[in-house]
Amino acid sequence: MQRFVQPALSIVIAVAVAWLVAFTVEILVRREQARSTPPVWVSLQRRCRASFRTTLTLAAILIALPSAGFNGPVVEVIREVLVLALIAAIVWLLVQLIRVGEDVALSRINVDVSDNRRARKIRTQVVLLRRVMAVVLVLIGAAAAAMTIPSVRAFGASFLVSAGVLSVVVGLAAQATLSNLLAGIQIAFTDPIRIDDVVVVNDEWGHIDEITLTYVVVRTWDNRRLILPISWFTTNVFQNWTRHEARVLGSVILHVDFTVPIDELRAEMYRLVQESPLWDGRDWVLQVVDTTPTTMVLRGLVSSADAPSNWDLRCDIREKLLIYLREHYPHTLPKLRADLSDGHQPRQFGDNSSAPDGTPRSTTPSRPAE
Structure with a gap:
């Protein structure tokens, strides 16, 4: 004992x-x-x-x-x-x-500024480099641990003769993993996306929430999470609204009647953007960009310091412009028209009436759409 x-x-x-x-x-x-x-x-x-x-x-x-x-x-x-x-x-x-x-x-790194593009770039590179170094350390540790076991060391030495065949097999088996790893390193240095970038991916608007060596998390406007392989961002087309700066220019689309007073509506929009704290004081415009058979299409452009502010500003401007039209020019809201310039009044037929060619007519009198 x-x-x-x-x-x-x-x-x-x-x-x-x-x-x-x-x-x-x-x-x-x-x-x-x-x-x-x-x-x-x-x-x-x-x-x-x-x-x-x-x-x-x-x-x-x-x-x-x-x-x-x-x-x-x-x-x-x-x-x-x-x-x-x-x-x-x-x-x-x-x-x-x-x-x-x-x-x-x-x-x-201070990202709580209006133009934080450089700060977000450095932050993304630091996070990705930390993950790359962690993976390298784990691989080195696993190799060192394996070399301490005599049986494993002898097993590895026996495979040196067929190293070429083994490398091909491992490469084919880990093709997706290696492509994602290389894509992560590529994104860290080429800077196509950064953490907190505003992107549009597969018609989904959101922010880059997380970037790892294998996948990217996109947080949509309604707090859903899109998980995409990181190699997707090197092989597909997507929109990055904050690629060069955090400032965003957004549009407000209105369909109105042809009789709308554009100058008065433009003056009202200028007053609204001046009163809004979300406007950065730089860009705004209201233009007629298109027409349809029944309406005129107006597009207003407003700028903000970042994407969330621009979204709220666009919603606010759109709502207040519609309220302004409804209160001051209600007749300019979209409507359907019927041309009665030929002077003929719609004829009303009975239950058994028919057209001159003998085709039965509807019993409901036709009238211009309001």
């Missing part, structure tokens, strides 16, 4: 020392966090605490295990398991450190 107490005690002491070191580091981080305002200390405390403790604990056990005096095949298996766990803990710690760097970088 005594020969197991001393080895176990050495392992417990090693673990206690590891926790003491971790506790000391946490105290120092909290002290620096209280002294200064940079977010790096807050992020370190929040993200790296558990992974740092786990890494130190596993490393301490592995260091103390040879001096504990345990031998046998079971101890060898335990040692291999601990090595794999330590590799996983180190990868976990490194990934969390990358997230700390992401937090620090994003904290210095």
